[in-house]
């Protein structure tokens with residue numbers, strides 16, 4: 021193992037913290053792997069070994085788990101993971117065009133990383149934001165209702181070192197490793213940032229308000245009494 | 248004419264909607280206080296009487312599921328909330344957790360109390376980090392206010408709630424795969440029976456319910472069974488979120504009684520994209536057979552959608568207009584299943600690859616007339632032979648699109664290419680920045 025003693029010690033302490041959230045320690049494995057990514061930027065051989073030691077598993081058993089999940093990188097990647105949704109709906113609404121433009125703009129293909137280490141580009145599957153199609157996920161934050169131009173503008177902003185705000189997320193996009201630490205369950209204090217919802221989430225509520233529609237009133241006299 | 252009934256979505260637009268203070272000001276956690284004065288079994292009976300059905304796709308009655316737990320034996324029992332939301336088209340649970348996480352936390356507390364659970368989990372897909380932050384924040388706020396943790400509201404009963412982020416895998420939405428994943432393993436489905444109610448998380452009795460199901464519980468407890476059953480149809484009671492996406496003027500979340508029709512929803516959503524007509528739509532996500540304009544008046548409840556040849560699923564209504572190549576959409580859905588098949592059983596692992604490869608070849612103009620026979624045959628080798636419902640649902644879009652649009656497949660083969668212009672389907676205009 022090539023972790024220096026301090027890093028290994030901190031990781032082990034945080035592994036223990038994660039394990040304490042569960043009745044059985046092995047349940048902590050996915051968050052532990054997120055934590056490894058927060059240190060190494062991918063699921064490194066060292067990280068696998070440390071997870072295995074911590075849980076009394078073999079490195080092969082840990083690898084078998086890590087390779088099952090798409091969020092775990094097998095090789096180092098960019099500071100910003102750009103995931104363009106190209107499942108059917110987003111693809112047709114413009115996701116394919118966005119992916120093509122980004123691939124050309126960055127000079128990389130699906131899964132590729134730019135030589136400066138800033139961007140990894142991926143096609144991702146449906147990310148539960150279809151009413152905001154087409155969607156780009158940057159480090160698992162929502163960039164809603166995108167076009168090829170808005171997507172390249174996102175790249176430009178990040179390249180220039182500017183603060184870039186997801187549509188529904190914190191006011192400043194964090195790096196891949198910072199987000200990986202959040203996904204390991206360590207509070208980053210950003211829950212209070214960003215909107216409660218975007219316009220599509222509120223579309224039905226707006227219609228109801230304009231029409232004066234509401235859910236029926238509560239039972240006035242309990243179950244038996246009403247009607 | 249149906250009207251919308253915002254219940255779960257009612258607070259989403261409020262400033263700081265995700266905070267405890269906002270939730271409490273609107274009556275939040277009063278249902279929990281009421282529940283804690285009731286017998287757990289009375290709560291289970293109440294949810295049974297409400298007819299609340301699971302909102303994660305299959306529509307199984309929630310109260311009945313809870314009542315299947317074996318009698319307490321002194322060991323742990325678990326509640327696991329399914330927040331994996333990954334079925335293409337489904338986009339209701341994530342905005343709920345972002346905007347109103349306390350509604351879910353309150354539902355979890357009531358449900359856990361009802362089933363005798365003192366450690367509950369939310370399994371959230373890992374690709375939605377801001378929803379994770381909001382949930383973690385809500386748990387911390389609730390703990391600090393004595394609404395989670397020990398001796399909740401002075402009842403003597405306590406609950407621990409762990410919010411867990413997955414790491415990307417559609418199959419982890421299937422409840423037994425989810426439990427495997429939550430145990431730190433590859434997310435591959437388990438053989439049923441035993442069902443999770445008997446042997447779930449750590450082989451202990453476990454209830455798995457969808458986010459929207461659990462979020463519906465506080466309303467029923469606070470406002471009553473009659474209030475809930477006043478909405479909906481004979482066997483599909485209550486309110487549900489209908490998610491409209493695609494070629495529609497105002498895509499979004501529309502919370503309505505079960506039994507509303509797409510024609511009604513479209514009126515509210517401003518209709519199909521200007522200048523175009525509806526071509527096909529999914530009533531409940533990509534695993535449910537496609538519908539067309541002839542189904543605009545099908546009441547959207549479990550029974551009537553099934554009678555019309557599809558499934559209500561998660562009410563994930565993906566809408567495509569006349570510019571859309573149905574073969575292209577289908578090819579992409581088949582790619583999804585090939586990518587997401589967990590590989591455990593041969594019919595699905597091999598079958599989904601064949602479906603994808605064959606449809607893609609046709610769409611790209613490499614198809615042969617025999618391919619249509621292959622496509623007609625493969626689904627029979629998957630459906631009913633797969634280990635879990637992912638395989639059973641995988642060919643739905645293909646089978647139904649061949650039923651309604653067979654000539655389009657033939658055209659691709661004869662023309663040696665796709666007759667549609669993909670640029671015409673693109674939703675958003677380029678804006679100069």
Ligand SMILES: Cc1cc2nc3c(=O)[nH]c(=O)nc-3n(C[C@H](O)[C@H](O)[C@H](O)COP(=O)(O)O)c2cc1C
Nearest residue numbers: 301302303329331332333420421422456457460636
């Ligand atoms: C492939 C597959 C994916 C699924 N994904 C989800 C999901 O993301 N969320 C969900 O609640 N249920 C999902 N389900 C359904 C669950 O297996 C389970 O029925 C549901 O969580 C039970 O909750 P409910 O009764 O409240 O609906 C999925 C099922 C399959 C077969």
Ligand code: SF4
Nearest residue numbers: 589591592595635638
């Ligand atoms: S049907 Fe597909 S997803 Fe389900 S167990 Fe078989 S291979 Fe896995």
